[in-house]
Amino acid sequence: MNLGSLPTQRFDAVILDLDNTLVDSQEALVAAFGSWAREYRISPDQLTGRAGWRTRDIVDAAIEKPRRAEALALIDELELTTTEGITAIPGAVEALSALHEVAAVATSSRRPVALARLAAAGLEPPRVMVSGEDVERGKPEPDAFLLAARRLDADPARCLVVEDAPAGVEAAHRAGMSALALTTSTPSADLDAEAVVTDLSEVSFTVGRDGVSITAPGFQLRSEA
Incomplete structure (x- = not known):
């Protein structure tokens, strides 16, 4: 697990990919x-x-x-x-519950497919969802994440993206956002994100007056020398 400097930052919104980020598909x-x-x-x-x-x-x-x-x-x-066997990624239920109104899903899947996979995994869709047909250009272009930020009325620079794919991490950076990567589908060496964890069960989100903070149970941020 490597959370980098994320525990020291505060975010206005968290934008999550769907496949292999929230649902194991x-x-x-x-x-x-x-x-x-x-x-x-x-x-x-x-x-x-x-x-x-x-x-x-x-x-x-x-x-x-x-x-x-x-x-x-x-x-x-x-x-x-083809939805048999789709389940929630560990920690997904808790993450969506904690983030609630400041969470969005931005997926490359088409909306009916995204909704079917969320339902198969027993997850409620968040208030804001951006699907593949909502944007002119797909990942690794930043369009989906920028649209999600607009719908959340959030500054892109204060948004955290949670992704599992290199194209998604690249899209987050092109949007001017930080990225937390999961190794659910891609080795950590191929994920050029600010932080990398196994799945959402390794982190906790807290929404406070100064924004969203991210922590990891049992993890202490290493102080800089």
């Missing part, structure tokens, strides 16, 4: 995209490095233009119906 994602890839004879190599991308952008990168509409419709159907 890795098996569902692999199953849905595996079926889709076989249908269109797409090799696994063509999907490598796409973690955090919007579904539409994955389709555009892998499918020729004349077939993109049908390919997008199929993967939408597969993602909507």
Whole structure:
């Protein structure tokens, strides 16, 4: 666990990714995209490095233009119906409960898929949700996080993003935000975030008069020499 300097900072809002950040959807994602890839004879190599991308952008990168509409419709159907085994990431319930009105979800998934996965995991969606179809550009562009900040009426410089994918961490930094990364889907060495933890169970959020603070049970911030 490495919280860096985050325990010394205060934030106006916390913007969380969905897949493998709030919900463990890795098996569902692999199953849905595996079926889709076989249908269109797409090799696994063509999907490598796409973690955090919007579904539409994955389709555009892998499918020729004349077939993109049908390919997008199929993967939408597969993602909507492949929800078995989706569970809440450890600590997700507590994080959303603690953050409440200052939390948002910003996901590359389309809204119906995001809502289906939250429901499958037994999580209530927060007041503010930004999904893949809400923005012109997907991660690693900053659009989703900037839109979430606007909807929360928060200064981007005082927002913390919680992510699991390199594209999401990059998007957070492009938005001028700090990033807390989880190693639920990506090795820590590939996550260039201000802080890295295993999952949300390793941190606690507290909303106070001066903003949101983040701590880790049993963790002491090392003083600078």
